[in-house]
Amino acid sequence: xxxxxxxxxxxxxxxxxxxxxxxxxxxxxxxxxxxxxxxxxxxxxxxxxxxxxxxxxxxxxxxxxxxxxxxxxxxxxxxxxxxxxxxxxxxxxxxxxxxxxxxxxxxxxxxxxxxxxxxxxxxxxxxxxxxxxxxxxxxxxxxxxxxxxxxxxxxxxxxxxxxxxxxxxxxxxxxxxxxxxxxxxxxxxxxxxxxxxxxxxxxxxxxxxxxxxxxxxxxxxxxxxxxxxxxxxxxxxxxxxxxxxxxxxxxxxxxxxxxxxxxxx
Amino acid sequence: xxxxxxxxxxxxxxxxxxxxxxxxxxxxxxxxxxxxxxxxxxxxxxxxxxxxxxxxxxxxxxxxxxxxxxxxxxxxxxxxxxxxxxxxxxxxxxxxxxxxxxxxxxxxxxxxxxxxxxxxxxxxxxxxxxxxxxxxxxxxxxxxxxxxxxxxxxxxxxxxxxxxxxxxxxxxxxxxxxxxxxxxxxxxxxxxxxxxxxxxxxxxxxxxxxxxxxxxxxxxxxxxxxxxxxxxxxxxxxxxxxxxxxxxxxxxxxxxxxx
Amino acid sequence: xxxxxxxxxxxxxxxxxxxxxxxxxxxxxxxxxxxxxxxxxxxxxxxxxxxxxxxxxxxxxxxxxxxxxxxxxxxxxxxxxxxxxxxxxxxxxxxxxxxxxxxxxxxxxxxxxxxxxxxxxxxxxxxxxxxxxxxxxxxxxxxxxxxxxxxxxxxxxxxxxxxxxxxxxxxxxxxxxxxxxxxxxxxxxxxxxxxxxxxxxxxxxxxxxxxxxxxxxxxxxxxxxxxxxxxxxxxxxxxxxxxxxxxxxxxxxxxxx
Numbered sequence: 001x002x003x004x005x006x007x008x009x010x011x012x013x014x015x016x017x018x019x020x021x022x023x024x025x026x027x028x029x030x031x032x033x034x035x036x037x038x039x040x041x042x043x044x045x046x047x048x049x050x051x052x053x054x055x056x057x058x059x060x061x062x063x064x065x066x067x068x069x070x071x072x073x074x075x076x077x078x079x080x081x082x083x084x085x086x087x088x089x090x091x092x093x094x095x096x097x098x099x100x101x102x103x104x105x106x107x108x109x110x111x112x113x114x115x116x117x118x119x120x121x122x123x124x125x126x127x128x129x130x131x132x133x134x135x136x137x138x139x140x141x142x143x144x145x146x147x148x149x150x151x152x153x154x155x156x157x158x159x160x161x162x163x164x165x166x167x168x169x170x171x172x173x174x175x176x177x178x179x180x181x182x183x184x185x186x187x188x189x190x191x192x193x194x195x196x197x198x199x200x201x202x203x204x205x206x207x208x209x210x211x212x213x214x215x216x217x218x219x220x221x222x223x224x225x226x227x228x229x230x231x232x233x234x235x236x237x238x239x240x241x242x243x244x245x246x247x248x249x250x251x252x253x254x255x256x257x258x259x260x261x262x263x264x265x
Numbered sequence: 266x267x268x269x270x271x272x273x274x275x276x277x278x279x280x281x282x283x284x285x286x287x288x289x290x291x292x293x294x295x296x297x298x299x300x301x302x303x304x305x306x307x308x309x310x311x312x313x314x315x316x317x318x319x320x321x322x323x324x325x326x327x328x329x330x331x332x333x334x335x336x337x338x339x340x341x342x343x344x345x346x347x348x349x350x351x352x353x354x355x356x357x358x359x360x361x362x363x364x365x366x367x368x369x370x371x372x373x374x375x376x377x378x379x380x381x382x383x384x385x386x387x388x389x390x391x392x393x394x395x396x397x398x399x400x401x402x403x404x405x406x407x408x409x410x411x412x413x414x415x416x417x418x419x420x421x422x423x424x425x426x427x428x429x430x431x432x433x434x435x436x437x438x439x440x441x442x443x444x445x446x447x448x449x450x451x452x453x454x455x456x457x458x459x460x461x462x463x464x465x466x467x468x469x470x471x472x473x474x475x476x477x478x479x480x481x482x483x484x485x486x487x488x489x490x491x492x493x494x495x496x497x498x499x500x501x502x503x504x505x506x507x508x509x510x511x512x513x514x515x516x517x518x519x520x521x522x523x524x
Numbered sequence: 525x526x527x528x529x530x531x532x533x534x535x536x537x538x539x540x541x542x543x544x545x546x547x548x549x550x551x552x553x554x555x556x557x558x559x560x561x562x563x564x565x566x567x568x569x570x571x572x573x574x575x576x577x578x579x580x581x582x583x584x585x586x587x588x589x590x591x592x593x594x595x596x597x598x599x600x601x602x603x604x605x606x607x608x609x610x611x612x613x614x615x616x617x618x619x620x621x622x623x624x625x626x627x628x629x630x631x632x633x634x635x636x637x638x639x640x641x642x643x644x645x646x647x648x649x650x651x652x653x654x655x656x657x658x659x660x661x662x663x664x665x666x667x668x669x670x671x672x673x674x675x676x677x678x679x680x681x682x683x684x685x686x687x688x689x690x691x692x693x694x695x696x697x698x699x700x701x702x703x704x705x706x707x708x709x710x711x712x713x714x715x716x717x718x719x720x721x722x723x724x725x726x727x728x729x730x731x732x733x734x735x736x737x738x739x740x741x742x743x744x745x746x747x748x749x750x751x752x753x754x755x756x757x758x759x760x761x762x763x764x765x766x767x768x769x770x771x772x773x774x775x776x777x778x779x780x781x
Contacts, residue, residue: 210381
């Protein structure tokens with residue numbers, strides 16, 4: 001009984017200690033932040049912003065020039081789709097290299113594969129976008145490449161985790177009937193992994209749509225560029241219509257992808 | 266032997282999916298003007314970049330420690346504010362406590378919209394309204410955290426054990442009391458876990474927020490990239506990697522303690 | 525014919541799976557392997573088709589050395605040995621037909637099988653096998669829609685299309701109810717008697733072993749401690765294998781063993 005009570009007290013003490021440490025970290029951080037930006041803030045300006053935001057510029061919605069909201073949103077979705085498609089295809093060979101259950105006899109290969117994936121994932125998408133804008137010139141294609149390369153790392157990691165967690169029973173059964181490595185891959189592994197891989201790719205397509213709408217900030221195409229121009233020019237009615245467009249597009253794609261994902265199960 | 270007797274009996278289904286994907290691919294390649302030969306045509310640009318990138322300028326480290334710390338501070342404060350707002354709103358987003366279906370629908374719709382705004386766009390907008398500075402970054406992170414965590418919390422609330430709620434109702438507790446005494450203790454450790462997870466995500470995200478002027482290490486990353494100082498860029502990215510790895514490690518250890 | 529000559533297996537963590545096992549299993553036998561968990565039953569079975577490598581000695585199947593076989597030869601040996609297991613090991617998301625046909629993989633080149641090009645004869649083989657286990661109507665069903673007993677029969681059908689001479693069954697009934705258990709064991713017995721295939725079963729239930737097999741082999745800590753007909757397996761031998769006489773104890777004690 002005494003022991004249980006002591007354990008109880010001990011736990012309480014630990015909870016309090018954790019709470020105090022957390023509070024201290026937050027307070028110290030809050031104290032360290034530079035609040036000088038506040039000086040530039042004025043209520044009248046904020047009011048002007050909100051007034052503009054409530055009056056979306058519907059003229060920008062569609063004018064057939066290719067520089068309107070609908071065309072740019074389509075372009076953004078296109079960037080995301082192509083980027084994710086490239087990443088899906090290229091992540092597969094990386095998965096084969098970095099799954100430790102495929103390299104029982106030489107585990108170091110899988111370690112190398114995982115390291116490459118970690119490095120690919122480490123760079124923020126924005127940095128890839130900046131690099132690719134230099135390489136292929138400003139435009140949507142740079143955005144495609146940025147999303148593609150970044151998502152190889154993301155998808156490769158998730159694919160590898162699924163591959164390593166999969167049920168090895170059917171694989172063993174295939175080995176027992178005399179199937180080779182690739183027969184095993186296509187008869188035992190692929191059918192089991194296909195739905196979850198598709199689901200992961202769809203999920204990353206959703207993420208890619210969000211990214212693609214920001215990559216325009218660095219000249220990698222899509223809706224981001226006109227948005228940043230509108231913000232800089234303080235054309236709030238234009239900002240408003242673009243934000244509405246992005247929100248609706250992302251919302252629609254999330255919903256659609258959600259429906260497809262449910263079907264995959 | 267007819268096709269429908271073989272393993273390809275539902276070939277038309279597969280063909281249908283393949284055709285749809287192919288159409289999407291061709292269409293998106295068309296609108297984005299994808300031309301993969303450009304990648305190889307400009308490979309020399311890449312090699313210049315890589316050459317400089319692989320020679321990190323370690324002498325630059327002292328200059329980036331300050332911004333790195335402020336990035337961390339922004340993440341911590343932004344996460345704390347975001348979670349503080351997310352908890353009460355999450356209660357409104359379920360019928361568990363309120364029993365009000367209309368309120369739940371409205372709140373969830375609002376949260377869905379908050380979540381759809383990409384955080385860099387949010388930062389750009391915030392910068393326009395609030396001006397350049399770290400506070401803007403904090404608010405962006407707070408809004409982003411709010412959207413992400415409130416969904417996780419309301420999903421947790423939906424799965425709590427109903428027993429304590431019924432017990433409290435039977436002794437005549439009001440809704441706030443139920444939320445505090447019956448539901449909150451059950452979701453406490455999950456909320457703490459989600460908060461740490463959000464902090465991890467935010468540290469990653471906050472490193473690029475500076476790009477639009479929202480403070481932190483992103484400001485230096487942006488200027489180094491603009492000035493083509495790739496040896497500095499590589500030091501900054503290395504620094505971000507190390508910090509992200511440390512934060513991930515600490516937070517993962519803390520989360521394991523929680524469960 | 526399967527022969528084990530001085531076969532030992534020591535796992536990398538130092539656990540002894542098999543210790544100097546010497547025995548011969550003739551064609552058409554129905555052999556049950558009994559023993560406690562960890563006595564080496566699974567290791568024994570899995571070294572016949574080399575899902576486990578052995579550390580010492582030699583295993584031969586029909587006069588060909590499994591131990592020394594190269595990649596290609598091992599494949600050829602394996603396609604003549606069927607295997608079913610406790611978890612059925614079906615590809616759950618694939619159809620019954622595809623699961624059964626996969627038993628023929630050892631006979632196809634990589635490209636042909638990846639494209640799913642199987643010969644007409646093999647489709648008929650699959651149909652025959654499914655008819656034999658009474659599941660022909662489930663041809664295009666997804667395997668995870670079937671009950672446990674049905675799934676086990678699909679995996680038996682898979683070994684039938686292999687046209688294997690030997691069927692290895694690793695705890696085939698461990699996750700099935702008593703009635704389904706009887707049916708599956710009867711299916712195996714029937715295959716053994718009408719088709720003349722050698723059947724080797726790892727089994728926890730001594731009663732089932734006595735009921736169905738023509739020969740029982742008892743393992744204890746990797747050694748063969750009993751090898752003979754079911755009639756010879758009495759209280760003394762069971763005490764040797766299990767450390768106590770389980771047949772004389774109360775009902776239900778068997779599950780523990």
